[in-house]
Amino acid sequence: MALRPDLAKIAELVPEGTRVLDVGCGEGELMEVLRRERHVDVRGLEIDPELVERCVSRGLSVVQGDADRDLADYPDASYDVAILSQTLQTAERPDYMLDQLLRIGQTAFVSFPNFAYWRMRFALLFKGRMPVTRHLPVSWYETQNIHHVTVDDFRQLIADKGVTVEGSWFFAGGREIGGGNANWRAEHAVFQLSR
Amino acid sequence: MRPQVPQRMATALASHLNAITLGAPLALDSGKSLADVTLAYETYGELNADKSNAILIFHALTGDQFVAKTHPLTGKPGWWERMVGPGKPIDTDRFHVICANVIGSCIGSTGPASIGPDGKPYGMRFPVITIRDMVRAQVALLDTLGIGTLHAVVGGSMGGMQALSFAANFPGRTDRVLAIATTARHSAQNIAFHEVGRQAIMADPEWKGGDYYDGDGNGPEKGLSVARMAAHITYLSEAGLTDKFGRRLQDREEKSFGFDADFQVESYLRYQGLAFTTRFDANSYLFITRAMDYFDLAEEHGGLLADAFRDAGDTRFCVVSFDTDWLYPTAESRNFVHALNAVAAPVSFVELSAPFGHDSFLLECPALDRVIKGFVG
Numbered sequence: 001m002a003l004r005p006d007l008a009k010i011a012e013l014v015p016e017g018t019r020v021l022d023v024g025c026g027e028g029e030l031m032e033v034l035r036r037e038r039h040v041d042v043r044g045l046e047i048d049p050e051l052v053e054r055c056v057s058r059g060l061s062v063v064q065g066d067a068d069r070d071l072a073d074y075p076d077a078s079y080d081v082a083i084l085s086q087t088l089q090t091a092e093r094p095d096y097m098l099d100q101l102l103r104i105g106q107t108a109f110v111s112f113p114n115f116a117y118w119r120m121r122f123a124l125l126f127k128g129r130m131p132v133t134r135h136l137p138v139s140w141y142e143t144q145n146i147h148h149v150t151v152d153d154f155r156q157l158i159a160d161k162g163v164t165v166e167g168s169w170f171f172a173g174g175r176e177i178g179g180g181n182a183n184w185r186a187e188h189a190v191f192q193l194s195r
Numbered sequence: 196m197r198p199q200v201p202q203r204m205a206t207a208l209a210s211h212l213n214a215i216t217l218g219a220p221l222a223l224d225s226g227k228s229l230a231d232v233t234l235a236y237e238t239y240g241e242l243n244a245d246k247s248n249a250i251l252i253f254h255a256l257t258g259d260q261f262v263a264k265t266h267p268l269t270g271k272p273g274w275w276e277r278m279v280g281p282g283k284p285i286d287t288d289r290f291h292v293i294c295a296n297v298i299g300s301c302i303g304s305t306g307p308a309s310i311g312p313d314g315k316p317y318g319m320r321f322p323v324i325t326i327r328d329m330v331r332a333q334v335a336l337l338d339t340l341g342i343g344t345l346h347a348v349v350g351g352s353m354g355g356m357q358a359l360s361f362a363a364n365f366p367g368r369t370d371r372v373l374a375i376a377t378t379a380r381h382s383a384q385n386i387a388f389h390e391v392g393r394q395a396i397m398a399d400p401e402w403k404g405g406d407y408y409d410g411d412g413n414g415p416e417k418g419l420s421v422a423r424m425a426a427h428i429t430y431l432s433e434a435g436l437t438d439k440f441g442r443r444l445q446d447r448e449e450k451s452f453g454f455d456a457d458f459q460v461e462s463y464l465r466y467q468g469l470a471f472t473t474r475f476d477a478n479s480y481l482f483i484t485r486a487m488d489y490f491d492l493a494e495e496h497g498g499l500l501a502d503a504f505r506d507a508g509d510t511r512f513c514v515v516s517f518d519t520d521w522l523y524p525t526a527e528s529r530n531f532v533h534a535l536n537a538v539a540a541p542v543s544f545v546e547l548s549a550p551f552g553h554d555s556f557l558l559e560c561p562a563l564d565r566v567i568k569g570f571v572g
Contacts, residue, residue, distance in 0.1 A: 043542075049545050049546060049547060049562070053547075053562055053566050053569070057565055058569070060543070063543060
C-alpha cells in the first residue's frame, strides 16, 4: 500500500533506529513503514478506539488517548522524533500542541492541509461556499478540522514561537512540488521543526 | 498429597484435578511460608518442542483452572470458552495454554479448606496471602514444568492484577502482558465492597470463626451468598441491570407488600448468590478478597508505579478497559499505562465500548476478541 505523499516524505526523513512518537497515528500506516523500513522504535497515540484496535492487531504499540489532553503526560525529550500528521488543524489549541510536540521530541514533523491552496480560494471566491475537496471531503458542520490553517499562517506561528524550521516540503495533486508560492500552490505541507 | 478441596466438593472434583505439589515451601509477603503447596492446573493445546508457545492465563476472584473445559461442579462451560480454544482468539491449535487455580482458592490448589500439617483444615490459620504470592506459586509451577519464557500472560480483573504483578516481579519471563479490566491498586471503594462481603460471611453463625469444615452443614452459605450478591452488582453496569430487569416483577402481577423477591433483579441476585455457594468456599472468599485489597503495585516498588516496570525491557503490554466498568474504571488503566509510558515500555491501550460493566471481558464483545487475537499474534 502506497503511503500518502506527506507521510512518505516523513518516512523518508526520519533517521534510522530512532525513537518516534506518531500523534494521531490513525490505523498505523506510517508506523508500519517506519518500523519495517527505518527500523525505528515507534509508538502511537490515537483517539479512535477502532483505529487503535487495528493498530494493535498489526502488532503496533498504540495508546488510545486525546492528544489535546494526554500529550502532557509524556516525559520531556522522551522521543527523538514526534510526528503530527494531519492532526494540527483538529487540535483545540494547535499552538499548545506544537509546544507539547517540541517538548516531547527533539525534532518534530508536522503535516497539515493548506487552506490557502488555490482550489480552496476559488471555491470560496466564486461559489461562496466552504470548500469541500478531495483532501478535505467533509462539510463544514461535521468536519473535525476546527482550526483551518494556511502555509503562511503556520510560518507566522512558528516565527512567533521562535521555533527553528529544519525543512519544509509541499505537495499538490499527490506529488511533491517546489516551495515557490507554496501558500497558493500547495495542497499539503510538511514542516520539520526543532527548538 | 493431602486433600486440598472442601469435603463437600471433594467427590465431584476428585477425578477432574490435575495437580502438582511444589518441592519447596513458598515464602510469602507476610513473612510466613507455606509448605507442601499444591497447585491444580489445566492445560489446553500442545506445548511445542522448544517450549516457546506457552500462554499463562490468570483467573479472576472466583474463577478457576477450567478456562475452556466444562466445570466439574456446575456442569457449565469453561469461564472463557469464548476466548480460548481451537480457532478462538487465544488459539489452542497454536498455543499451549496453562491456567492454575490460585493459592487461597478451593478448586484443588492449597487454600484455607486444605488440610494443614496437623491433619485439620487450615481455616483462619491459613496465612494471609497476596497477589504476588499467587504469582510466585505459579512461577514455581512454570519452573516445575520447565517453561522459561512465556509467549504471553493474560488476565482480566484479579487475573489482570496477577499479570501486572508477574511483569513487575518476573521481568523477562514473558514476551507479552495482556491486562484487561484491571487496576494496579485496590481503591477505597474496591476495599469497601469487599469488606461488606467479608462481614456478611463472618456474621453468619455457621461461619464459626472459619472452623465449619467438619460439621454436617455447608458452612456459612447465607453469608457467602450475600457477599456474592453485593459483589455481583459491582460487576454489572447500571444500564445493563436496567436493560436486563428494569423494575419488572418476578412471576407475579403486583407487588406483594412483603419481602419476597418481588423484583426480577432480586430473584436473579438471590439465585446468583445461592448458586455460588455450591462451587466456592467462604474462607477462600475471605482470603482472596484480602489479597486483592492488599494489592498496590506502586507500594511494593517504593511508591512509584513506574519503578515496578523499570526492568520490563522489551516486554510488550496491552491494556484494555471498558467504558461501563465502574469497578476498575478506565482511569485506573490509564494510571498504569502512564507508568509504562514513563519507562518507555511498548504499551498499547484501548478503552472498548461494551454495555455489561466490569464483566464485559467475559461476555460477548467482538472488539475484545480482535484486540486479543491481534496482540497475542
